Amino acid sequence: MLNTPGEVRDFYRKTYAEHGPSPRGMAWGDTKTHYKRVMRIHHLLVSLDVPMNRILDVGCGVGLVHNLWGLAYKERTYHGVDLVPEFIEEARAGISKDPKAIVVCEDFMDWVNIDPFSVALGIGTFAWQTSDAVRSMLYKMWGMVGASGALAVTLIPDNPLPMNEVRRLKGTLDAKEMLLYNGYSDRLDEHIVILVKKDAETLAAEAMRLEEMKDATYDVIREQYEHAHS
Numbered sequence: 001m002l003n004t005p006g007e008v009r010d011f012y013r014k015t016y017a018e019h020g021p022s023p024r025g026m027a028w029g030d031t032k033t034h035y036k037r038v039m040r041i042h043h044l045l046v047s048l049d050v051p052m053n054r055i056l057d058v059g060c061g062v063g064l065v066h067n068l069w070g071l072a073y074k075e076r077t078y079h080g081v082d083l084v085p086e087f088i089e090e091a092r093a094g095i096s097k098d099p100k101a102i103v104v105c106e107d108f109m110d111w112v113n114i115d116p117f118s119v120a121l122g123i124g125t126f127a128w129q130t131s132d133a134v135r136s137m138l139y140k141m142w143g144m145v146g147a148s149g150a151l152a153v154t155l156i157p158d159n160p161l162p163m164n165e166v167r168r169l170k171g172t173l174d175a176k177e178m179l180l181y182n183g184y185s186d187r188l189d190e191h192i193v194i195l196v197k198k199d200a201e202t203l204a205a206e207a208m209r210l211e212e213m214k215d216a217t218y219d220v221i222r223e224q225y226e227h228a229h230s
C-alpha cells in the first residue's frame with residue numbers, strides 16, 4: 001500500500017531505475033498490453049461521442065497518451081501531471097515539438113487549473129493507493145470535467161474501492177452515463193470506468209431548478225420567522 005504522495009513517488013522512481021522509460025518502468029506488466037489498454041480507452045471515448053479537444057492526464061507517467069493518441073498532429077490540448085521528476089523529464093522530451101501540450105511535476109491534489117477539460121484520464125494512477133486518496137482524486141478530476149466531457153480511469157476490482165461503490169459512481173457523481181468495461185488479454189480483472197457528464201443545457205436547467213428550490217425554502221423559513229415574531 002502506498003500511503004503518501006512521497007511513497008508513490010519513491011515506488012515509481014524504483015521501477016523507473018530498474019526498467020527505464022517503458023510501461024514496465026511505470027510498473028505495468030508488459031508493453032503490448034499497455035498500448036492496447038491506452039488505445040482501447042481512446043476507442044471507448046470516441047464511441048461514446050466524448051469531445052476530445054482538451055485532455056487532462058492525471059498520473060501521466062512518461063506521457064504515452066500524448067504519443068499513442070497522436071496528439072501532436074491533432075487540434076487537441078494535452079495537460080499531464082505526475083509526481084515523478086524522471087517521468088516528467090521523459091514526457092517533456094516527448095511533447096517538446098507540440099505547443100499545445102504541457103506536463104508538470106506536481107501532486108495532482110495540489111495542482112490548480114480553472115478551465116474545464118473534455119477528458120480527464122487516470123490510467124493506472126490509483127494503483128496501490130488508499131481508498132481515501134483515490135476518492136479525493138476521483139472527485140477532483142470529476143470537478144475538472146466540463147459539460148458532455150468524461151472521466152476515464154482504470155481500477156482493479158475491490159482495490160482500493162469496493163465494486164459496489166464503483167457501480168454507484170454514476171448516481172454519486174450524477175453522471176449522464178457510465179461504462180464499466182472489463183477485460184484485456186492478460187489482465188482480465190482490470191476495469192476501465194468511464195463516466196460522462198451531462199450536457200450544458202441539462203446542467204444549467206438543473207442549477208436553475210436548485211436555485212428556485214432554495215428561494216422557495218428561504219420564503220418558507222422567512223414566513224415561519226415572521227409568523228413566530230409577529
Ligand SMILES: C[S@@+](CC[C@H](N)C(=O)[O-])C[C@H]1O[C@@H](n2cnc3c(N)ncnc32)[C@H](O)[C@@H]1O
Nearest residue numbers: 026059060061064081082083107108123124125
Ligand atoms: C501506473 S503509472 C501509469 C502512468 C501512465 N498513466 C500510463 O499509464 O502510462 C501511475 C502514475 O500515477 C502517478 N500518480 C499517482 N498519484 C499521483 C498524484 N497524486 N499526483 C500526480 N501523479 C500521481 C504516479 O507517479 C505514476 O507515474
